[in-house]
Amino acid sequence: xxxxxxxxxxxxxxxxxxxxxxxxxxxxxxxxxxxxxxxxxxxxxxxxxxxxxxxxxxxxxxxxxxxxxxxxxxxxxxxxxxxxxxxxxxxxxxxxxxxxxxxxxxxxxxxxxxxxxxxxxxxxxxxxxxxxxxxxxxxxxxxxxxxxxxxxxxxxxxxxxxxxxxxxxxxxxxxxxxxxxxxxxxxxxxxxxxxxxxxxxxxxxxxxxxxxxxxxxxxxxxxxxxxxxx
Amino acid sequence: xxxxxxxxxxxxxxxxxxxxxxxxxxxxxxxxxxxxxxxxxxxxxxxxxxxxxxxxxxxxxxxxxxxxxxxxxxxxxxxxxxxxxxxxxxxxxxxxxxxxxxxxxxxxxxxxxxxxxxxxxxxxxxxxxxxxxxxxxxxxxxxxxxxxxxxxxxxxxxxxxxxxxxxxxxxx
Numbered sequence: 194x195x196x197x198x199x200x201x202x203x204x205x206x207x208x209x210x211x212x213x214x215x216x217x218x219x220x221x222x223x224x225x226x227x228x229x230x231x232x233x234x235x236x237x238x239x240x241x242x243x244x245x246x247x248x249x250x251x252x253x254x255x256x257x258x259x260x261x262x263x264x265x266x267x268x269x270x271x272x273x274x275x276x277x278x279x280x281x282x283x284x285x286x287x288x289x290x291x292x293x294x295x296x297x298x299x300x301x302x303x304x305x306x307x308x309x310x311x312x313x314x315x316x317x318x319x320x321x322x323x324x325x326x327x328x329x330x331x332x333x334x335x336x337x338x339x340x341x342x343x344x345x346x347x348x349x350x351x352x353x354x355x356x357x358x359x360x361x362x363x364x365x366x367x368x369x370x371x372x373x374x375x376x377x378x379x380x381x382x383x384x385x386x387x388x389x390x391x392x393x394x395x396x397x398x399x400x401x402x403x404x405x406x407x408x409x410x411x412x413x414x415x416x417x418x419x420x421x422x423x
Numbered sequence: 424x425x426x427x428x429x430x431x432x433x434x435x436x437x438x439x440x441x442x443x444x445x446x447x448x449x450x451x452x453x454x455x456x457x458x459x460x461x462x463x464x465x466x467x468x469x470x471x472x473x474x475x476x477x478x479x480x481x482x483x484x485x486x487x488x489x490x491x492x493x494x495x496x497x498x499x500x501x502x503x504x505x506x507x508x509x510x511x512x513x514x515x516x517x518x519x520x521x522x523x524x525x526x527x528x529x530x531x532x533x534x535x536x537x538x539x540x541x542x543x544x545x546x547x548x549x550x551x552x553x554x555x556x557x558x559x560x561x562x563x564x565x566x567x568x569x570x571x572x573x574x575x576x577x578x579x580x581x582x583x584x585x586x587x588x589x590x591x592x593x594x595x
């Protein structure tokens with residue numbers, strides 16, 4: 194009898210917790226609301242940094258004969274690159290004034306429809322930034338607001354509306370072969386890989402994961418902006 | 424079993440303080456998780472022990488279980504049941520940390536701070552060892568509450584057994 198009462202009380206505590214969680218989640222803001230059922234295909238896989246780096250090529254040089262046509266051509270200015278990629282110009286004026294790095298003209302990135310993403314280094318990311326390529330920030334909205342790469346758009350993978358954002362992004366009709374750089378917090382952060390997978394699933398096949406992420410960008414002393422806007 | 428323990432270990436003075444201390448730890452741990460479930464979901468995901476579909480649900484519910492358990496312990500409402508639930512949670516945490524430590528998978532504990540501190544792998548592994556020690560100490564607190572409340576129950580049963588039978592009115 195006593196044992197049954199103990200179990201009933203424990204069950205009541207758990208049911209109360211579920212009710213509180215449901216109400217709290219309903220009342221939560223967009224940034225902290227979550228779907229009850231997660232969609233994380235690699236939740237049980239352990240990805241070691243060394244194995245990931247070994248299995249994924251870093252970048253493709255311009256001279257590679259297999260490099261496909263139009264969208265990957267490096268452009269001298271962000272606006273030109275943006276129009277070539279079918280992406281609206283989104284790099285702020287102060288960024289556009291930055292002279293292209295020498296490496297910018299020498300690199301291009303071929304689509305890779307066989308895999309969701311390819312990891313790139315800070316040098317590659319910097320070159321793509323100077324080319325005016327699209328950058329996506331996979332970190333939480335609050336972290337994005339604290340500082341991000343100029344022109345980067347916020348795509349927080351852990352927030353409830355990520356599916357809507359991906360759909361809206363797809364609906365923009367961007368060139369799916371154009372390089373898109375995705376970054377998060379560097380180190381073991383996998384948010385950018387998760388976002389890359391989501392975009393890959395809707396057809397984007399030139400997704401470049403900047404593995405050192407925003408910390409690597411800042412360490413290099415590259416430009417950053419604060420606020421909710423790109 | 425409780426009869427063999429020194430009386431001070433199950434003394435109400437100690438039990439009340441252990442209950443409040445344990446409850447406070449659970450409440451403090453729960454608040455940041457309730458405030459930011461996506462970050463906590465990220466922490467759970469990093470453990471690589473929970474199937475993808477269950478990560479969000481666990482991140483939403485577990486902090487509330489912690490909070491209600493903590494409040495029940497502090498307020499003395501169903502302390503035995505709350506302590507049992509706290510014990511189950513601690514066993515789960517110990518298993519999660521211990522399993523990842525054993526397989527060399529360094530993770531941020533996410534126990535009180537749900538934002539990654541950007542620590543190196545050796546630092547994280549070292550932290551995980553300390554978490555094991557801390558959670559074991561908390562488990563001992565749970566045992567104290569359970570044993571003390573069990574002893575209190577025994578005493579109540581004993582005293583009720585020796586109580587003289589209730590006298591009924593003659594006209595009933």
